[in-house]
Each structure stands twice: as C-alpha cells, then as structure tokens.
Amino acid sequence: MKYIESKKNDEIKQLKKLSATKNIRKTGTYMIEGFHLVREADQYEQDFVKLLVTEKYQEDRLVKKYHEIAVTISEDVAKDLSETKTPQGIFAVIKVQNSDDLTEFSGKWVMMDDVQDPGNVGTIVRTADAAGYDGVITSMDTADFYQPKVQRSMQGSQFHLPIYRMDIDKAINLAKESGLTIYGSEVNAQAKPYTQLEKQDQFALIMGNEAHGVSQNVLNATDENIYIPILGKAESLNVAVAAGVLMYGLQTL
Amino acid sequence: MKYIESKKNDEIKQLKKLSATKNIRKTGTYMIEGFHLVREADQYEQDFVKLLVTEKYQEDRLVKKYHEIAVTISEDVAKDLSETKTPQGIFAVIKVQNSDDLTEFSGKWVMMDDVQDPGNVGTIVRTADAAGYDGVITSMDTADFYQPKVQRSMQGSQFHLPIYRMDIDKAINLAKESGLTIYGSEVNAQAKPYTQLEKQDQFALIMGNEAHGVSQNVLNATDENIYIPILGKAESLNVAVAAGVLMYGLQTL
Incomplete structure (x- = not known):
C-alpha cells in the first residue's frame, strides 16, 4: 500500500484543493472525513475514488475492501487534510451524485x-x-x-x-x-x-x-x-x- | 452634542468591549447597530443608555428624542464599532432584559x-x-x-x-x-x-x-x-x- 509522508506531496496538494467548489465540480469528486462518515459512505454504496488512512487503520475492514485505492498517510498529512483540530486520520474521496x-x-x-x-x-x-x-x-x-x-x-x-x-x-x-x-x-x-x-x-x-x-x-x-x-x-x-x-x-x- | 473623532477615545474603547459576553453581563447593557434595529428598539420602548450617530443622522427624530444621551461620531469611529463592512453609522447601547x-x-x-x-x-x-x-x-x-x-x-x-x-x-x-x-x-x-x-x-x-x-x-x-x-x-x-x-x-x- 502506498505511503505518503509529506504534506508537500503532489497528490495531497491536489486533495486539499477539493475543499473549493470549483474543484469539486471540475473533478466530480469530493472529500469526506472521519470514521463514522466514511463507514456510512461505504454502507450506502457511494462510489469511492480514494481512501486515505493513518497507520492505526491498517487492519480495518474498509482498508481491505478498498485496498486497490487505499493510501497510508502520516499523521502530519492527516492534520494537513483535516477540517478539524484533532483528525481521526481517515478520509475518502467519493464521486458526487450526478x-x-x-x-x-x-x-x-x-x-x-x-x-x-x-x-x-x-x-x-x-x-x-x-x-x-x-x-x-x-x-x-x-x-x-x-x-x-x-x-x-x-x-x-x-x-x-x-x-x-x-x-x-x-x-x-x-x-x-x-x-x-x-x-x-x-x-x-x-x-x-x-x-x-x-x-x-x-x-x-x-x-x-x-x-x-x-x-x-x-x-x-x-x-x-x-x-x-x-x-x-x-x-x-x-x-x-x-x-x-x-x-x-x-x-x- | 458631544463629538468623538478618534477610535482611541476611551468611551469608544469601552463600547467595543461590549461585544464580549462578560462585559454585556457586567454592565447589563449591549450594543445594537443599524437604522432599522435602532428604530425598532425605540418603537418597542427599550431602555436606551446611549445613541451614537455619524453626522448624516444629525437631524433624525431619534437624535432629537435622545439628545441627552446622543453622541456624534466620525465615520472612522463608526467603522471601528461596526460588525459590518459598510456601517450605516447608527448605534445604540440599551439595557438587557432583567x-x-x-x-x-x-x-x-x-x-x-x-x-x-x-x-x-x-x-x-x-x-x-x-x-x-x-x-x-x-x-x-x-x-x-x-x-x-x-x-x-x-x-x-x-x-x-x-x-x-x-x-x-x-x-x-x-x-x-x-x-x-x-x-x-x-x-x-x-x-x-x-x-x-x-x-x-x-x-x-x-x-x-x-x-x-x-x-x-x-x-x-x-x-x-x-x-x-x-x-x-x-x-x-x-x-x-x-x-x-x-x-x-x-x-x-
């Protein structure tokens, strides 16, 4: 599984831009954050494009299910991506409804x-x-x-x-x-x-x-x-x- | 009628502190802003402690009614007191309900x-x-x-x-x-x-x-x-x- 340590990584920089409406519209994807929300997105069969987790989620069922699009990120990257002060360390990029x-x-x-x-x-x-x-x-x-x-x-x-x-x-x-x-x-x-x-x-x-x-x-x-x-x-x-x-x-x- | 030109005036500094809850509670007063709201406060017989207006309101009925507690302020002071980007230039300090x-x-x-x-x-x-x-x-x-x-x-x-x-x-x-x-x-x-x-x-x-x-x-x-x-x-x-x-x-x- 790919590991991204630096928040200067290009993929992370692109993901950060997903908080802007124009980029959500351009890519047709958006990012969600937190275990509860990511689990619900899976439960309600949303179309996952990417799953990003810190090391503590390595053994989670979701990581196994989405292993082809899963990426491990450092705590540093998780903080950078997060909208909250104390990120849970789990994010997903999913497709918007069409x-x-x-x-x-x-x-x-x-x-x-x-x-x-x-x-x-x-x-x-x-x-x-x-x-x-x-x-x-x-x-x-x-x-x-x-x-x-x-x-x-x-x-x-x-x-x-x-x-x-x-x-x-x-x-x-x-x-x-x-x-x-x-x-x-x-x-x-x-x-x-x-x-x-x-x-x-x-x-x-x-x-x-x-x-x-x-x-x-x-x-x-x-x-x-x-x-x-x-x-x-x-x-x-x-x-x-x-x-x-x-x-x-x-x-x- | 008193005129306050500088936002460094002590009375203005005190009024600015009225956006903080502890100062609202300590003084039992709060500040409202804008012509519509100040006029409503008057209409519904709120207890006015102070009325602050820029020069354009000098002839207003409210200034005449509250002349004993009315103060003229500069546009500069109005901007400093205001919660909005384009202040109307009228403020009142009124008593909280007890x-x-x-x-x-x-x-x-x-x-x-x-x-x-x-x-x-x-x-x-x-x-x-x-x-x-x-x-x-x-x-x-x-x-x-x-x-x-x-x-x-x-x-x-x-x-x-x-x-x-x-x-x-x-x-x-x-x-x-x-x-x-x-x-x-x-x-x-x-x-x-x-x-x-x-x-x-x-x-x-x-x-x-x-x-x-x-x-x-x-x-x-x-x-x-x-x-x-x-x-x-x-x-x-x-x-x-x-x-x-x-x-x-x-x-x-």
Missing part, C-alpha cells in the same frame, strides 16, 4: 432556488432526510452540496437520499411531467396557509433565497404557493426553519 | 437548556416570535442572547417578546406554579410524538443542547416528554429546526 441519473420523480421532494448560506443548505438536506422526503434538488446558484460547510450541516444525509444540482426550471418541468404537485413557498399572507392544503403523496416543495425568496418566474410555474402564518411580530423565518416547519407540516396534514 | 421582572408566566414559552451555538439560540428566539410565543427563557449556560452572533440571528425579535436568562430549574418551577404544562423534547422514539398531544394554551417547551439534548434532571421534571418522529435515516434534527417544527406543530394541533 443529476443525469434523474429521469423522473416520485414521492416528496424539496427544491432550493438559490439558497446562499451553506449552513441552511446542509440543514435543509438533513431535515429532508429526517422528515422522510425522497430527494433534494438545488438550483445552479444554490451553495454547493459538497463544500465543507454544507457537509458539516448535512451530517451524512447525502448518503441517505438523492441530492442533485440542476437547472430549476428543468427540475420543475420534470417533476410536473412525473405527476408531482409543485408548491412554492412565500413570505406573503396572500398565499395559502400550509395548514389548509390537502394531503398529497407526490409533491415538490420549493424554498427560496434568504433575502429574495423564491424567484417570481418560479412562483409563476407552481401549482400552489404557500406560506407559514406569522403569528407574532417577526418579519419572516430563517429559511432552514421554514423548510422544517413545511416539510413536517405537509407530512402531518 | 429576569427579576418575571414573577409569573402565562401563554406559550420556549426554554433552552444549554443550547451552545449562537446561531441556534438567535434563530429559536426569531422563530418563537414568528410563531406567536409569549417569551423565551435560557438556562445560565446557553449562549448569551446579546452577543453579536446571537443578535444577528434574532433579527430584532428581542424587542418583540420577553427573553430572560435564569436558572432553568427555577424557571420550570415558576412555570408550573403559573399553571403551564411543561414539555421536554427528546430524540427518543419512546417519548410521545408531538402530533399526539392535546392542544394547550399554556405551556413551556424545552429544547436541549446540540450534543446531549435536554438534561436528564430537566426531563424528569417535565409533565410530558415529546419527540419529532424521524421518518428517514437521519439521526436527529438541528435543534433550531426541531424547535421550529415543534413550535408551529403545537400551535396547529
């Missing part, structure tokens, strides 16, 4: 129209997972799923349900053709309170940008635009909280 | 038992406001309401409802004596799904620490412990999302 695989929808989906904050994007994926949704789509200008800050908020939910980045108009059209009802969300008391909807088994719920909400052309393309009644004096809700209220709210109509 | 004022509860309250992340604490206050709750209590070890990161997430909701920091056991006892039903929240499928509760008009909902949840002695002191069913494969929800799902969920039973 939206070309998506030809039709079924069930309950969440879509994000240009959500900017990485914590919000990751939290919405985690909540979609918890609330039993079938998948998540983001527009091309939403914060990238695989950047480290989004990953931290997803907490591994990217392995539990399909997450795709694609043109939002295309996604809406495909969802409609698949028979899903499309709900836009608005901060607008003229929209329909979510509690007044009829229960549906097949729908897509669209959440919008933190400052501007769902864009008008998207709201025009929906079947119904819904809102969460503001019962106090706040002007709006945080978008990840609003997504949670709606995702569970639509499950429990 | 839990000694709380002698009994009524309505719907949210309590936080050692929530650590400032963004979560602020978002929970904002959501409590939006969902029409009557107030928020945090335990002594929850992130402080008035630190800048919490303020950013509260978005002014601290002016819309009472927020107090106090001993959580004392708060629970006082809430019980006031006739409120106490709900603890748990990530535990043995607890009661929130959807199965009977509607109550007077209750306190307790949210817990991000890693450890609500502490066991608090769970033991509640009337009922509730949970949000996990319908997918995630292990848990973000605490601010969970708080939102429960706050709206209990409003719409």
Whole structure:
C-alpha cells in the first residue's frame, strides 16, 4: 500500500484543493472525513475514488475492501487534510451524485432556488432526510452540496437520499411531467396557509433565497404557493426553519 | 452634542468591549447597530443608555428624542464599532432584559437548556416570535442572547417578546406554579410524538443542547416528554429546526 509522508506531496496538494467548489465540480469528486462518515459512505454504496488512512487503520475492514485505492498517510498529512483540530486520520474521496441519473420523480421532494448560506443548505438536506422526503434538488446558484460547510450541516444525509444540482426550471418541468404537485413557498399572507392544503403523496416543495425568496418566474410555474402564518411580530423565518416547519407540516396534514 | 473623532477615545474603547459576553453581563447593557434595529428598539420602548450617530443622522427624530444621551461620531469611529463592512453609522447601547421582572408566566414559552451555538439560540428566539410565543427563557449556560452572533440571528425579535436568562430549574418551577404544562423534547422514539398531544394554551417547551439534548434532571421534571418522529435515516434534527417544527406543530394541533 502506498505511503505518503509529506504534506508537500503532489497528490495531497491536489486533495486539499477539493475543499473549493470549483474543484469539486471540475473533478466530480469530493472529500469526506472521519470514521463514522466514511463507514456510512461505504454502507450506502457511494462510489469511492480514494481512501486515505493513518497507520492505526491498517487492519480495518474498509482498508481491505478498498485496498486497490487505499493510501497510508502520516499523521502530519492527516492534520494537513483535516477540517478539524484533532483528525481521526481517515478520509475518502467519493464521486458526487450526478443529476443525469434523474429521469423522473416520485414521492416528496424539496427544491432550493438559490439558497446562499451553506449552513441552511446542509440543514435543509438533513431535515429532508429526517422528515422522510425522497430527494433534494438545488438550483445552479444554490451553495454547493459538497463544500465543507454544507457537509458539516448535512451530517451524512447525502448518503441517505438523492441530492442533485440542476437547472430549476428543468427540475420543475420534470417533476410536473412525473405527476408531482409543485408548491412554492412565500413570505406573503396572500398565499395559502400550509395548514389548509390537502394531503398529497407526490409533491415538490420549493424554498427560496434568504433575502429574495423564491424567484417570481418560479412562483409563476407552481401549482400552489404557500406560506407559514406569522403569528407574532417577526418579519419572516430563517429559511432552514421554514423548510422544517413545511416539510413536517405537509407530512402531518 | 458631544463629538468623538478618534477610535482611541476611551468611551469608544469601552463600547467595543461590549461585544464580549462578560462585559454585556457586567454592565447589563449591549450594543445594537443599524437604522432599522435602532428604530425598532425605540418603537418597542427599550431602555436606551446611549445613541451614537455619524453626522448624516444629525437631524433624525431619534437624535432629537435622545439628545441627552446622543453622541456624534466620525465615520472612522463608526467603522471601528461596526460588525459590518459598510456601517450605516447608527448605534445604540440599551439595557438587557432583567429576569427579576418575571414573577409569573402565562401563554406559550420556549426554554433552552444549554443550547451552545449562537446561531441556534438567535434563530429559536426569531422563530418563537414568528410563531406567536409569549417569551423565551435560557438556562445560565446557553449562549448569551446579546452577543453579536446571537443578535444577528434574532433579527430584532428581542424587542418583540420577553427573553430572560435564569436558572432553568427555577424557571420550570415558576412555570408550573403559573399553571403551564411543561414539555421536554427528546430524540427518543419512546417519548410521545408531538402530533399526539392535546392542544394547550399554556405551556413551556424545552429544547436541549446540540450534543446531549435536554438534561436528564430537566426531563424528569417535565409533565410530558415529546419527540419529532424521524421518518428517514437521519439521526436527529438541528435543534433550531426541531424547535421550529415543534413550535408551529403545537400551535396547529
């Protein structure tokens, strides 16, 4: 098994660049870190490109399974690659999910129209997972799923349900053709309170940008635009909280 | 009206220290920034200690109203005091809310038992406001309401409802004596799904620490412990999302 001792090694330098969105997109791969996450990625049959471990994992089942793409790294390299102060010493490079695989929808989906904050994007994926949704789509200008800050908020939910980045108009059209009802969300008391909807088994719920909400052309393309009644004096809700209220709210109509 | 030109001025140096929790607690005051927030603080009758404005606000109604405690500052000082890159040039120092004022509860309250992340604490206050709750209590070890990161997430909701920091056991006892039903929240499928509760008009909902949840002695002191069913494969929800799902969920039973 190959051993890399120096953080100046070219392969390590390339891997470090995988925290940048443009390099994730260019290579179609991203890096995950920590035993729990790497084990989950394996359990949920993610496509491994590389496994990097410090010496203490030499005898681990994962190293045996992925021996053809496994590399041993020094503690020094592990520290250099890590996003945490005390790295566990296990990393994997895996392929991002490819939206070309998506030809039709079924069930309950969440879509994000240009959500900017990485914590919000990751939290919405985690909540979609918890609330039993079938998948998540983001527009091309939403914060990238695989950047480290989004990953931290997803907490591994990217392995539990399909997450795709694609043109939002295309996604809406495909969802409609698949028979899903499309709900836009608005901060607008003229929209329909979510509690007044009829229960549906097949729908897509669209959440919008933190400052501007769902864009008008998207709201025009929906079947119904819904809102969460503001019962106090706040002007709006945080978008990840609003997504949670709606995702569970639509499950429990 | 006093004019302060230099950021080396002692009064300015003291004000800069107000971003630290210990100084907020020591002085019982905190600083807010921006025209919208300062105007809201005035509208909701917060207790102003100082108003600081650059020259462009000289003729503003607020400066006239608070002329006895108003100070003019240079653009240089405004930049130094500001948490933002392009300061609006208006700041106020106002008194924190004092839990000694709380002698009994009524309505719907949210309590936080050692929530650590400032963004979560602020978002929970904002959501409590939006969902029409009557107030928020945090335990002594929850992130402080008035630190800048919490303020950013509260978005002014601290002016819309009472927020107090106090001993959580004392708060629970006082809430019980006031006739409120106490709900603890748990990530535990043995607890009661929130959807199965009977509607109550007077209750306190307790949210817990991000890693450890609500502490066991608090769970033991509640009337009922509730949970949000996990319908997918995630292990848990973000605490601010969970708080939102429960706050709206209990409003719409």
